[in-house]
Amino acid sequence: MKAVVLCGGKGTRLGLTDRPKAMVPVAGRPLLERLVEDVRDAGFTDIVLLTGHLAEVIEAHFGDGSAFGVRIEHVREAEPLGTAGAVRDARHLLTGPFLVLYGDTLLDVDLARMAAFHAEHGGLGTLFVHPNDHPHDSDLLVADTDHRIRRFLPKPHPDGAMLPNLVSAALYVLDPAAIDAVPADGASDWGRDIFPAIVAAGERLNAYRSVEYVKDIGTPARLAKGEADLASGRVARLSHRHAKPALFLDRDGVLNVEINGVHRAQDLHLMPDAGDAVRMANAAGVPVICVTNQPDIAKGFLTEETLGEVMAALDTGLAASGAYLDDTFVCPHHPERGWPGEVAALKIDCDCRKPKPGLLLAAADRHHLDLSRSWLIGDRHADIAAAHAAGARAVLLETGHAGNDAGNRRADPDHVAATLTDAVAFVLKALAE
Structure with missing residues (x-):
């Protein structure tokens, strides 16, 4: 060539x-x-x-x-x-x-x-x-x-x-x-x-x-x-030649306000500190990757095209603070049936739905990430379990669900933070040590 x-x-x-x-x-x-x-x-x-x-x-x-x-x-x-x-x-x-x-x-x-x-x-x-x-x-x-x-x-x-x-x-x-x-x-x-x-x-x-x-x-x-x-x-650090740490972020309750499913772009509202917190990681040269379960696609409540519009609203909100997500990985699946209009092909027990680690593993494969040095910030124990299953560490946020899914609790988070800004600052300090 x-x-x-x-x-x-x-x-x-x-x-x-x-x-x-x-x-x-x-x-x-x-x-x-x-x-x-x-x-x-x-x-x-x-x-x-x-x-x-x-x-x-x-x-x-x-x-x-x-x-x-x-x-x-x-x-x-x-x-x-x-x-x-x-x-x-x-x-x-x-x-x-x-x-x-x-x-x-x-x-x-x-x-x-x-x-x-x-x-x-x-x-x-x-x-x-x-x-x-x-x-x-x-x-x-x-x-x-x-x-x-x-x-x-x-x-x-x-x-x-x-x-x-x-x-x-x-x-x-x-x-x-x-x-x-x-x-x-x-x-x-x-x-x-x-x-x-x-x-x-x-x-x-x-x-x-x-x-x-x-x-x-x-x-x-x-x-x-x-x-x-x-x-x-x-x-050189960002090159695919080198394994690098990443910052994984859950979406709902972490980047945007949790409303039990965002089905329209106009319904997405950023957390007050989301833009500034993400920009901190951008400035540090740490890839920021969103990993999110979106089972409402499988349930038929929104399409992948509509999800794209919602994610565009998230991009636009972050951009107002000069911040950006380097990539996004979405699980559209849901294992249980019974919703009118559900998408049968997506009603499966997949490997990517958190607390399973599939989204993080896919991101690591695409971007040559060192999961042992990476962190995930989430508001549910499912997020913490997914991070640990992938070999990463995790911060539990006291926003959104604030860890109310006790059934997904596999182990304690590595840190607990009140806000996304506090969590990102903690992770960046840990990566610098």
């Missing part, structure tokens, strides 16, 4: 005059050099550099790539063609699925794993997706439980809209057939023009959700943040 790197940017906001944006120094080394080595270390040694502004600087630095242990081909655009137009003009070099990286991103991603995910799920492309702390001014997308992207939601967004916090990180695996959707002439952009058209045409694009580090460094502030994250070890 070849890797294509878009390197045509000028770097005007970075104040660059003698080099293109992709050659900006990051902690003393050109960013593009870091990207080339990232690609090589993932096992991809055929690289196509799509250049434009000051292309000669890149060509002189990398040559044919032999000095870096790779084979590099250069394709120079005569005029700005946009991210998709530039790839279109290199199509003669792209005969199989290929990676697309943007030359202004700092990343540490298991690219081989992402490529394998694309091979498993098929379609015209796979997009690396994650939440951010400013979804209100970001282009967003909606993906289903089969990882298929269903809609793109371009900015600006309507006031008061409840939107899922999921954005494309400008890292793709594409099939050559995706280039067929690119106009034959002129400039066009993958995110703005081509991907929405592909989905509208009924073709499959996949969402590859990961906690790994992918950030653009196109402004002085973002560049400084990226360098700080490199120096602190945050970039």
Whole structure:
């Protein structure tokens, strides 16, 4: 598989005059050099550099790539063609699925794993997706439980809209057939023009959700943040190469007010300290993952689509405080029958319904988590039991159900806290020790 790197940017906001944006120094080394080595270390040694502004600087630095242990081909655009137009003009070099990286991103991603995910799920492309702390001014997308992207939601967004916090990180695996959707002439952009058209045409694009580090460094502030994250070890720590601790959060009674089932987005109300508490964990670089039983899906009280709307309301509420969930794992099952309108296929004794550990185990598999160093915060003994069964530790909150499910009590929690803020502070201190 070849890797294509878009390197045509000028770097005007970075104040660059003698080099293109992709050659900006990051902690003393050109960013593009870091990207080339990232690609090589993932096992991809055929690289196509799509250049434009000051292309000669890149060509002189990398040559044919032999000095870096790779084979590099250069394709120079005569005029700005946009991210998709530039790839279109290199199509003669792209005969199989290929990676697309943007030359202004700092990343540490298991690219081989992402490529394998694309091979498993098929379609015209796979997009690396994650939440951010400013979804209100970001282009967003909606993906289903089969990882298929269903809609793109371009900015600006309507006031008061409840939107899922999921954005494309400008890292793709594409099939050559995706280039067929690119106009034959002129400039066009993958995110703005081509991907929405592909989905509208009924073709499959996949969402590859990961906690790994992918950030653009196109402004002085973002560049400084990226360098700080490199120096602190945050970039490498979040990589799929390394097992990492996570903070698991139950939903009802922990993040939002417990009302015995939230069946409509407008009925979800955040706990007063939820945004600030989650933001604390985000700032510490600890993945925050919601694990929630939602048996009302099996009972027929809401659909998975409606649950998506409820979760979008949760995302929107957290985003108001600059906070986000890195991922969410849901059990839709219920073992007992007898509800009118119930979904028979979901009426099973599953492995994911807490107090069983299935949700935590699935999250650990997806994100390479070290469960022995991870914590769960919940308001029921079922949460505590699920954490312990997975090998994690747990905090019982005195909110929501406040541990009133004595029948699920298997062992005492590792800590008891009055509020989510207190619980998160306790966990972060424990992780730092």
